[in-house]
Amino acid sequence: MTRLSAENISIRYGGKTLWQVDRLVLPASRFIHLQGANGSGKTTLMKVLSGLLKPDSGKVSVGLNALKVGDGRVCYLHQHPYLFDVTVRENLRLVLNSQRLSKKESVSRLDEAMSWAGLTELAGQSARTLSGGQRQALAMARAWLCRPTFWLLDEPIASLDTEAVLRFGDLVKHILDEGAGVLLTAHQSGSLLSMCHESWVLKEGRLHGQSS
């Protein structure tokens, strides 16, 4: 099965190296918790792994091929998700539009995603008026519709309430069952994190705990 891997990647800012990772592998069906203090470079690492940021050295691959942004295989969920200034439903639909589904299929997927995120009642509301937790849930549902093979989730539960965190846990289980790999950051501890298979720690510019 495919895996998301990186070799010798590093990032430098203003002369200083933020981190340097010799080797990193995110296999399918695996749930990994990425830990690290504020500013240790977790977000930066995820951006590199999703292809949004070019590393100063090294390369990232999906399976045997180089990573390509925009093919929808690796999805990065921002720490503070960006929602387009349209309704909740439209925010979800814009992902589906790129997928050539039948109309019926589209509608059912949309409804499923909204009900998972607990946003069914808010379908027509402008996304810009959502509460913090609702925003995060919507962004998660949107990423889900994209059906990526690798999920890079940057503090997805930071502003979710207890119940939403539980629902989120179920979703992660489901994702893993479908064979996708998940890399997640979170400063909170909790039931969700007890689910994860491995913990990686970014510390002093090095990635620890990577058991390959």
Place this chain on the structure above:
Amino acid sequence: MTRLSAENISIRYGGKTLWQVDRLVLPASRFIHLQGANGSGKTTLMKVLSGLLKPDSGKVSVGLNALKVGDGRVCYLHQHPYLFDVTVRENLRLVLNSQRLSKKESVSRLDEAMSWAGLTELAGQSARTLSGGQRQALAMARAWLCRPTFWLLDEPIASLDTEAVLRFGDLVKHILDEGAGVLLTAHQSGSLLSMCHESWVLKEGRLHGQSS
């Protein structure tokens, strides 16, 4: 001593009442945890209490006077703080500039705030390049420089790491000692919340636990 109070305030969106609060008092030197599920209206309540949002009914007062935005007495810290597109230091200085301090005093306060937030080394970095936790710390430090009498903190610790949460706890103690009142939301539980004097819960459009 002054207190932040509200009478009969309510907010309606598209015909539905989000919440209706008959009476609410935030006294000085008191630390209150505002709880509620996603979308229950915590952020909205804080915006009303800080004067940024006009309630559909009722009024908010500081001591005996009506609340006035821009006098720096009530400070609301956004859930996702907005940082101006200048350096870390400049983001802090812009608050001080409104306060007519001596140059020496200014500098020492600035340095104090930056060292508290753990940002001393990043003083000259553009605020837009900060990490999630650094952003939150900076916004907190900025609010602190403003020396408000009432603090409305919207999920201030959501993206802070463990160490930063501890430092934050110390700051809150300090604030309370100086006689300010603090209202805070957080979905996480932890040592910080064990410090609080009261818990209010927003549920089904009502505020519970208000012991006045």
Place this chain on the structure above:
Amino acid sequence: DAQLRLATTTSTYNSGLLDFLLPEFEAKTGVQVHVISVGTGAALRLGQDGDVDLVMTHAPEAEAAFVAAGYGIEPKALMYNDFVIVGPLNDPSGLKEVNSAVDAFTQMVARDAMFISRGDDSGTHIKENEIWHAANITLPFAGYRAVGQGMGRVLSIADELQAYALTDRGTWLAMKSKLDLALVYEGDERLFNPYQVILVNPERHPHVKVDLARQLSDWLVSTEGQRLINAFQIEGEALFFASADSE
């Protein structure tokens, strides 16, 4: 249907003469005439570049050069009017007393009058310069204002500043009702203002519609054309006098 392009000077077009003449020609021949009105220099330039089929202007020296250089053929005298000097109603420089255009200009300078010049190398401007030269006056003098605009605007500015100006009679008659100015000098033969039509040389520009252009030019100098030119009036005054020597 057939189209013909005629370049002419702004002052000719603004007098309304062409709007009076051309419909007759168009009705008779079915040829549609597109008139492009620009400055004298620009009109000749359009002819030189072959962008129009014929030109109608009033700058004898420039026209002569135009024909001599082989840009134009068959120049025909069409009509004339004359230049006049206009100025403030109370005529502070007393130009109503003088006997020649040269004296008028000399007296303006002597009495510190303000004079608005076209300053744009147009036929009128060339005439101005000819008179200044004959009067032996070096430009600019204290009251000389070169504004570089069309005749109508020069009259407006003269009105505003209560100054003197040299103008063709056509524009003056067309505008005088709106101006607090009076005609203060006229009649010197130096102030004669002849108009010509010239065809663009088809040897240089094979695409020009020389036959149609000649048809228009011939019609203009024909008895009918000349009669119509004389018949064109504003407020009871004729603006142009037919001067074709053929027929």
Place this chain on the structure above:
Amino acid sequence: MESISQATFDALALLLSGDAALWGIILVSFKVSLTALFLALPVALLLGFALSFWRFPGHWMIVTLNNTLLSIPTVVIGLILVLLLSRNGPFGDLRLLFTQPAMILGQILICFPLLVTMLHAAYQGVSRHAWETARTLGCSRLKTLWLITREVKFAVLAALVAAFGRIIAEVGCAMMVGGNIAGYTRTITTSIALETTKGEYVQGIALGIVLLVLALLLNLLVGMSRGRSIQGVSQ
């Protein structure tokens, strides 16, 4: 001022009575300007977007050059076009001088730099975040452009309105390249210029007011279609 209101009144009455000559002039004006605007728009959108979201060599040069072109007098564009399109010029065989296509060409050149400047500024206001989000969700580049354009529709609209204003109000190039031929290339502004040179100021103003009334109607239409979208400034 008496006479202005009278002339305006007369001009509007002429307008409402369906006077063929006046409506012909108006039609030419709007046809030429709207065509130019919509031909220039796609390229300007792409360029403005590229300038905002991509860094490439020559980026800075393009911005500076474009800003400089904003200061080019329309009459200079007209002059250059006349030299190029004149029978003597390199493109003389196209026979475009003194035709509407030539005017459209001129107006494209006139509105393009303003469109680019305004669209660049508009896209610049969108956080890079938006671009990243769309791309990482599997949207194509073109889809991303479309999504982000919708994010700043207000500013894009402002760009359209300003660029339209620039060319519908423009006279120098239209006069030079179109020739102000009655019934063919005469526009509202070249008519105004003509009235002005005749000293018929009041007629000129009346025509100007006709233009303003029509522009007002167009803007009301745009304003109504925008409707709801302006109010959502919160969050």
Place this chain on the structure above:
Amino acid sequence: MESISQATFDALALLLSGDAALWGIILVSFKVSLTALFLALPVALLLGFALSFWRFPGHWMIVTLNNTLLSIPTVVIGLILVLLLSRNGPFGDLRLLFTQPAMILGQILICFPLLVTMLHAAYQGVSRHAWETARTLGCSRLKTLWLITREVKFAVLAALVAAFGRIIAEVGCAMMVGGNIAGYTRTITTSIALETTKGEYVQGIALGIVLLVLALLLNLLVGMSRGRSIQGVSQ
């Protein structure tokens, strides 16, 4: 095309040789346009800001009206000013017609709507968040305006550049109100217009290029002062 490069070369040589007449014309152009721009700017900033961050009755009307004014031909503004300022007009006693102050007045009117449109769009791009943050931190309204203006300095700069371009390139109003009087109210664009009516196209283009070269220098200056700020598009 040979002759254009020759004429441009000659014009630039004249420029560099410090020809008094040419520099006089350039000075008038830049003095008038920059003065107009900086007089119009503060009011436009305030209005653009108010339109973006406050809702008030008449809001929608102001936006529509302003957009409409973008389509006003400059020559119409010139005409109106001439009627107002002429000897017989209501402000005739000020004796402003055919002076530089009158030209400045005209250019203020010409650049104002464009400034407002662009600044409104610029401020619109800033989230309400920014306003709330500044206010809740105890910043005065004016301070908040200043902070938020800095947030969109790129777009504000674009507005300045576009508005400057609009008036420095403008000819209709400058001609009517200034009178193109040699050595006094003659500007680069009115000179170009003059060369054009003379059929001296090449001279006109050469003057246009002089203007462009100067605008380029100004833009390079602006570009350099902007320097670093454009690159920070991340986050």
